Amino acid sequence: MKEELKVRSKIFAVSIIKMTEFLQKKNATATVTNQIIRAATSVGANYRAALRGRSKAKFIAKLGIVVEEADEKLYWLEIIVDSELATKEMITPLWKEGNELTAIFVSMLKTAKLNRDNA
Structure with a gap:
């Protein structure tokens, strides 16, 4: 599951980047493009960082x-x-x-918090 999510989040980020190339050019396009690319690429990057977390607390924070x-x-x-x-x-x-x-990551975060609280 971990590797699948790493791959899915990366593919998703690349898909977002490619999609932005087809957006209509308007005054706000550059701002919106920068924001969505930043958010989409941050998902995969922070998930990978969460997996490398040195503690449950770091994992939960990154997640x-x-x-x-x-x-x-x-x-x-x-x-x-x-x-x-x-x-x-x-x-x-x-x-x-x-x-x-998003639903998968929300579920993971809830489970991680529940496991922490029940430990």
Whole structure:
């Protein structure tokens, strides 16, 4: 599961980067592009850092960042659709995968906290 999530989060980040190349060019495009790329790439980077954590506390802290960034990338996908930088059809597959990854990381964080509290 760990390796699968490392791969999925990396593929997702690359997909976001590629998607941004097709966004309509408007005044806000550069800002939105930078924000979503930052959030999407941060998910995988922080997940990998969490796996290397030296303690349960470090793992939980890094996983908390993963969850925050995962949720943020969903926010930016909403902004892209709502501001008509891309069509909903273009964003839907990214939304689906982003939402699945977010749910997985939220579940992992809850489990890690529960295990910590029951130790």
